[in-house]
Amino acid sequence: MSEDLQTLQRRLADFAAARDWEQYHTPKNLAAALSVEAAELVEIFQWLTPEQSAKIMTDPASAARVEDEVADVLAYLLQFCGVLGIDAAAALAAKIERNEERFPANRPSRHSPE
Amino acid sequence: MSEDLQTLQRRLADFAAARDWEQYHTPKNLAAALSVEAAELVEIFQWLTPEQSAKIMTDPASAARVEDEVADVLAYLLQFCGVLGIDAAAALAAKIERNEERFPANRPSRHSPE
Amino acid sequence: MSEDLQTLQRRLADFAAARDWEQYHTPKNLAAALSVEAAELVEIFQWLTPEQSAKIMTDPASAARVEDEVADVLAYLLQFCGVLGIDAAAALAAKIERNEERFPANRPSRHSPE
């Protein structure tokens, strides 16, 4: 994993340890927290048209809210990976390689990444 | 953002462009897809005790499934940030600084990050 | 709650008891399972345009999938309410009354139910 993600992951771990929050950070709880934050991101867009959603960052208040939820999602993802010893960036690199075989670029395919 | 995340984000963007999938990748749709992948991570843990959840990586099949869902969550997070021009690592660094002020380490506090 | 919902709730409770699944059915686990099923419903629509989503029931395979996920969401909602002694229909009736005061019909308002 990159230096930056490692640094962030370490800061999050230190933050939790300093507040005695590690007891709450089971993989099960962190996965749930990650899904809750992802839903808060969805909530921002739930009543918007596709076109409105593409312009979300032009409104400063909405932009700040989106960035805040992105931060929360990444925070729980890194904490989840931290307690389980997973290298998220390496997992994604491996997945991209698998997908390049599953979905050849020169053949038509419906969108169905997962 | 770190070189590695930037590289992954670029590979995901190229992958989508080569398959003409960009039309599907509105921020609204990518946020929904992110939440679906986060739920697939939750699903792995939904009937496990906290103790069982902590040992999930000792079973190779479960470990592979967890890493696969982590990859999917990070993939959609990076694609979401890519279409909106958000630097996820910078957003998280800023959030950690805000949280260090909101939740001082030397005062007792219930866990309630969001 | 209506007779029908009560009957369904009882059948679900008997089904779980006969398979010794009650041990898994903590409110926390059932809430997670409910959210996973809701995400599976979202997944059906994630790449569709609003217009395509409105026609989902015209495709028999998609219609069956939607009905299946609706059944799962209702099943976990009823089981969640069953273990906690909540009358979901009464809770909703009370909520509608509160919302009728919060969102008067004769005044313009942005959509923001929650």
Add this chain to the structure above:
Amino acid sequence: MSEDLQTLQRRLADFAAARDWEQYHTPKNLAAALSVEAAELVEIFQWLTPEQSAKIMTDPASAARVEDEVADVLAYLLQFCGVLGIDAAAALAAKIERNEERFPANRPSRHSPE
């Protein structure tokens, strides 16, 4: 569907029509809103132990919050079913019958409802 659910579904439809909210109520948006409300239910439990989660209704403030989220989940489920013409109770009854065949009570089985 039972009279009660039908009545609630009708009240929700009238409520939306009176506020000109029908334009937002595509199946895609309602599925997303349902998943957001389910996540808000998960959020209440995310840091609790299984034992704490079983006692959630003994705290009046938590009990009110749980009932409120249950109402929201049921509201969006009924609105989703309303726009698509789905009878949720009938879909669940059919699913229970299928599950009774898939998971015979007299044979041991891991929990895996979906």
